[in-house]
Amino acid sequence: MSEPLRADGTTSRPIHVLMVLDSFSFGGAENLVAELGTHAPASMRISAASLAPPVGTRTALFGRIAEAGLEPTYLGVKKLADIGGFIHLVRTLRRTSADVVHAHLGYSAILVPLAGLLARRPVVATLHLIPQKHTQRREWLKERLSVRIPARLGRLILVSQYAFDEYARLHGPARHTWRMIPNGVDTDRFSAGRSGDHTGAQVWACVAALRPDKNHADLLRAWVEVVSAHPGARLLIVGDGPARPDIEHAVSELGLQDSVTLLGRREDVAAVLATVDGVVSASVEEALPTALLEAAACALPVVAADAGGTREIVIDGVTGRLVPVRDVRALAEALVSTIGDPVRAAEYGRAGRALIDQKYSLTRWIENLNRLYAEVIGDA
Numbered sequence: 001m002s003e004p005l006r007a008d009g010t011t012s013r014p015i016h017v018l019m020v021l022d023s024f025s026f027g028g029a030e031n032l033v034a035e036l037g038t039h040a041p042a043s044m045r046i047s048a049a050s051l052a053p054p055v056g057t058r059t060a061l062f063g064r065i066a067e068a069g070l071e072p073t074y075l076g077v078k079k080l081a082d083i084g085g086f087i088h089l090v091r092t093l094r095r096t097s098a099d100v101v102h103a104h105l106g107y108s109a110i111l112v113p114l115a116g117l118l119a120r121r122p123v124v125a126t127l128h129l130i131p132q133k134h135t136q137r138r139e140w141l142k143e144r145l146s147v148r149i150p151a152r153l154g155r156l157i158l159v160s161q162y163a164f165d166e167y168a169r170l171h172g173p174a175r176h177t178w179r180m181i182p183n184g185v186d187t188d189r190f191s192a193g194r195s196g197d198h199t200g201a202q203v204w205a206c207v208a209a210l211r212p213d214k215n216h217a218d219l220l221r222a223w224v225e226v227v228s229a230h231p232g233a234r235l236l237i238v239g240d241g242p243a244r245p246d247i248e249h250a251v252s253e254l255g256l257q258d259s260v261t262l263l264g265r266r267e268d269v270a271a272v273l274a275t276v277d278g279v280v281s282a283s284v285e286e287a288l289p290t291a292l293l294e295a296a297a298c299a300l301p302v303v304a305a306d307a308g309g310t311r312e313i314v315i316d317g318v319t320g321r322l323v324p325v326r327d328v329r330a331l332a333e334a335l336v337s338t339i340g341d342p343v344r345a346a347e348y349g350r351a352g353r354a355l356i357d358q359k360y361s362l363t364r365w366i367e368n369l370n371r372l373y374a375e376v377i378g379d380a
Helices: 028-039 062-067 083-095 106-119 137-153 161-171 216-229 244-253 269-273 290-297 308-312 328-339 342-360 362-379
Strands: 015-021 044-050 100-104 123-127 155-158 178-180 203-207 234-238 260-264 278-281 302-305 320-323
Touching: 015 028, 015 106, 015 362, 028 044, 028 062, 028 290, 028 362, 044 362, 083 106, 100 106, 100 362, 106 123, 106 137, 123 137, 123 362, 137 155, 137 161, 155 161, 155 362, 161 178, 161 308, 203 269, 203 290, 216 234, 216 244, 216 328, 234 269, 244 260, 269 290, 278 290, 278 328, 290 302, 290 342, 302 328, 320 328, 320 342, 328 342, 342 362
Parallel strands: 015 044, 015 100, 100 123, 123 155, 155 178, 203 234, 203 278, 234 260, 278 302, 302 320
Antiparallel strands: none
């Protein structure tokens, strides 16, 4: 299937990795795969496929993935029980020149390892979320399968220690095939924000999909206290989603029209971060929040709720402030004190950037993936 490995784990040609996503919808995993395509080293060749057919918003990132040179295709699997779609998936994996197939997200983590077994292709799967609180047994079973199947048939990657521990607690025990490999950010794309500029009113940003779990409601209530303590402070809300009408209503009800701006979904988040003094998150559920990795890469202080893997980026009193989830008063206090002490805020930012360089750079992520790919190819 592939060339023998050298002693250093490499081959005489690039390792071809086929990335299979649940869809090409707009999301963190999809953006991360596009970033990998843009920055893949000469030792790797990356292509991408969507498990789902091209319907509606499931095509949102097709263009960006194509621009990254990943030759995106659609596999046409409509649902987990789509037998015809699964057969097509198996046939596609048999025909592909890929040395390893890397599945991302829940449905792909279930179907791709099974198809890989039949097609005799080694498979790696990454789950980018933390376990959910399922009220229906069927959804709980799907999540369990997304853990157990790749762990038994290939390798399972979790993106934070928190996610690793939670999956082990709920769907474990952890096996020797489990790996904790945090995602990375392109440190060259992010420049320092305004955190070193102590003049003028402070501008902070919240970068998150507009969904209830991102908890913009508590953030806006806390921002009322921020504006009271620091008149002229502004908050930029970057993102879009189903909660937008509720957020717009809350802005109006709280009288924040002059201090809060909804920018909508932006493709130039790096440029936005270069104009702000800090980043805030009130999210109640995170595996490893990309927005906070990007903020730290910009050497920006971060104030965040202690949700999931957030604490692995926001070290309280070192890279920013970490407060209890859904504690509006604590969130407001942390924002007010950080905004009021720009020297300390700048220290947070510098420490955050050092942490990114050490553990969360795109280069480090790619190196970790390369080693794992060589491992699974060697096992095949």
